[in-house]
Amino acid sequence: MNxxxxxxEFPIFDEKIQNNDLVYLDSANSSQKPxxxxxxxxxxxxxxxxxxxxxxxxxxxxxxxxxxxxRASVQKFINAKDKNEIVFTxxxxxxxxxxxxxxxxxxxxxxxxxxxxELEHHSNYVPWHFLRKxxxxxxxxxxxxxxxxxxxxxxxxxITSRTKIISITHLSNVTGAILPIKxxxxxxxxxxxxxxxxxCQGAPHLKLDMQDLDCDFYAISCHKMYGPTGLxxxxxxxxxxxxxxxxxxxxxxxxxxxxxxxxxxxxxxxFEAGTMATAQVIAFDQSIKFLERIGIDNVVKHEADxxxxxxxxxxxxxxxxxxxNPKNKGGVLSFTIEGIHPHDVATILDEDGVAIRAGxxxxxxxxxxxxxxxxxxxxxxxxxxxxxxxxLNEAINNCKKxxxxx
Amino acid sequence: MNLKELYQEIIxxxxxxxxxxxxxxxxxKDAKGHNPLCGDNVHVYLKLNGQKIVEDISFEGSGCxxxxxxxxxxxxxxxxxxEHEAKEIVEDFLGMIKENPKLNSENLKEDEKTKLMxxxxxxxxxxxxxxxxxxxxxxxxxxxxxxxxxxxxxLD
Ligand SMILES: Cc1ncc(COP(=O)(O)O)c(C=O)c1O
Numbered sequence: 001m002n003x004x005x006x007x008x009e010f011p012i013f014d015e016k017i018q019n020n021d022l023v024y025l026d027s028a029n030s031s032q033k034p035x036x037x038x039x040x041x042x043x044x045x046x047x048x049x050x051x052x053x054x055x056x057x058x059x060x061x062x063x064x065x066x067x068x069x070x071r072a073s074v075q076k077f078i079n080a081k082d083k084n085e086i087v088f089t090x091x092x093x094x095x096x097x098x099x100x101x102x103x104x105x106x107x108x109x110x111x112x113x114x115x116x117x118e119l120e121h122h123s124n125y126v127p128w129h130f131l132r133k134x135x136x137x138x139x140x141x142x143x144x145x146x147x148x149x150x151x152x153x154x155x156x157x158x159i160t161s162r163t164k165i166i167s168i169t170h171l172s173n174v175t176g177a178i179l180p181i182k183x184x185x186x187x188x189x190x191x192x193x194x195x196x197x198x199x200c201q202g203a204p205h206l207k208l209d210m211q212d213l214d215c216d217f218y219a220i221s222c223h224k225m226y227g228p229t230g231l232x233x234x235x236x237x238x239x240x241x242x243x244x245x246x247x248x249x250x251x252x253x254x255x256x257x258x259x260x261x262x263x264x265x266x267x268x269x270x271f272e273a274g275t276m277a278t279a280q281v282i283a284f285d286q287s288i289k290f291l292e293r294i295g296i297d298n299v300v301k302h303e304a305d306x307x308x309x310x311x312x313x314x315x316x317x318x319x320x321x322x323x324x325n326p327k328n329k330g331g332v333l334s335f336t337i338e339g340i341h342p343h344d345v346a347t348i349l350d351e352d353g354v355a356i357r358a359g360x361x362x363x364x365x366x367x368x369x370x371x372x373x374x375x376x377x378x379x380x381x382x383x384x385x386x387x388x389x390x391x392l393n394e395a396i397n398n399c400k401k402x403x404x405x406x
Numbered sequence: 407m408n409l410k411e412l413y414q415e416i417i418x419x420x421x422x423x424x425x426x427x428x429x430x431x432x433x434x435k436d437a438k439g440h441n442p443l444c445g446d447n448v449h450v451y452l453k454l455n456g457q458k459i460v461e462d463i464s465f466e467g468s469g470c471x472x473x474x475x476x477x478x479x480x481x482x483x484x485x486x487x488x489e490h491e492a493k494e495i496v497e498d499f500l501g502m503i504k505e506n507p508k509l510n511s512e513n514l515k516e517d518e519k520t521k522l523m524x525x526x527x528x529x530x531x532x533x534x535x536x537x538x539x540x541x542x543x544x545x546x547x548x549x550x551x552x553x554x555x556x557x558x559x560x561l562d
Contacts (some may be wrong), residue, residue: 351409
């Protein structure tokens with residue numbers, strides 16, 4: 001894989017950002033977009049636009065076909081068994097809300113327990129919290145170990161006879177820890193527990209195989225996968241999607257509407273109410289093709305090299321403290337610098353053209369546990385190079401200099 | 407953009423060794439402020455005497471150098487002023503951070519204005535303005551006894 005040529009596919013790197021070459025280390029937040037994706041959106045609106053699934057005119061039929069093509073590409077990309085197991089949403093957040101809400105309506109009873117982890121992003125906690133209020137369910141937290149991982153043993157320890165759902169991240173957006181989803185699912189299923197995976201960080205960085213992982217639901221964020229914003233994917237096993245009630249009501253999701261009764265459409269329409277993010281869905285096909293062209297194995301290898309290199313570099317930098325040391329990790333390096341608040345770090349790094357994220361990264365539970373209000377996070381994508389991490393390290397040194405540190 | 411203007415020595419110094427950090431003994435007014443974006447918290451304590459003069463003022467909290475320095479300098483300047491003067495100074499400071507080129511308050515001495523102007527570098531960093539203003543909004547809330555936590559995201 002030639003990184004120089006991949007980087008050239010992303011127009012943003014031709015721009016000067018405040019007179020600097022962009023060192024973009026915020027892909028866990030959202031990735032940059034390759035030209036094929038940007039062009040596809042433009043082309044669709046310019047030459048092919050129509051709403052999908054409603055009218056019989058030429059453009060509507062063509063757009064519907066394109067829309068459905070992306071669904072087929074996603075199915076193939078994540079190796080789902082059935083095309084109708086792919087539901088488009090406005091993001092991973094909506095996908096997780098859909099799952100929590102509908103499982104809450106149909107499946108959970110008062111006193112039932114949902115097991116999540118201390119690593120979860122707020123979007124895999126708050127939707128369950130709603131049920132804590134409305135359904136009087138209980139939420140348990142699997143705890144991190146010293147390396148800031150969640151182990152299979154810890155999950156096993158936290159399962160009780162009331163555990164109905166395990167909802168966990170595939171890859172932590174703070175420490176990069178990869179959770180043993182396949183093993184957790186096997187254990188959960190042996191006890192009749194449903195498994196929901198927040199795959200936001202898994203999808204851009206790992207090879208996905210739904211049939212192998214065997215989880216019941218998997219939420220994907222397209223804007224972190226070199227795709228457009230406003231789009232997510234919910235994978236759900238067919239038997240579950242068929243059983244669950246619709247999440248939103250409106251056009252497109254119905255079968256028959258009468259004054260005294262309404263029946264709902266088949267999968268996946270049942271879960272795609274209203275006009276969807278048509279252009280984004282159609283352009284997302286290009287993101288998948290882009291990733292397939294590079295090859296996920298190459299992505300994994302390239303990013304593993306970057307993370308290893310970055311980790312060594314930052315470990316050598318005194319006063320930088322890396323957060324967590326998971327054995328199995330990808331994509332992300334979070335750290336603190338002694339005596340300098342992450343927001344000051346991010347502002348100073350930005351001046352050198354190095355874009356990172358500072359804050360709690362929507363993981364307040366984890367930061368509270370670590371007893372830090374915030375951290376700095378550098379995260380990588382296919383376009384990053386070792387040179388970007390050198391620049392990060394230099395910018396950190398500059399930051400220390402401004403704060404009069406050696 | 408100029409980092410040197412933002413991170414002046416006086417800011418770094420106040421950020422590292424904030425004045426009036428802690429909880430005022432026998433405070434009679436207080437308020438909390440929170441910045442949900444970065445998770446920063448501040449708690450401002452006031453002790454007003456019978457003449458409504460700020461006899462003592464302090465703050466608790468954690469945050470970036472800008473927010474700590476801002477709270478530190480604020481508490482230094484407000485001590486000894488009466489309630490009315492304090493509010494006028496807050497207005498003047500917020501006006502300066504938002505748009506005014508300088509401070510106009512007649513309740514601040516020239517050297518106090520100079521000290522406060524050290525925070526003006528933040529104007530060039532829109533994302534950081536809230537770091538500098540959170541403790542000031544919280545001070546107003548304490549004086550007015552609104553009992554409502556200040557949330558930086560709900561301020562304009
Ligand atoms: C782990 C994780 N879960 C959920 C989300 C939310 O995803 P989306 O932006 O697609 O709603 C994010 C992204 O911020 C994330 O990193």
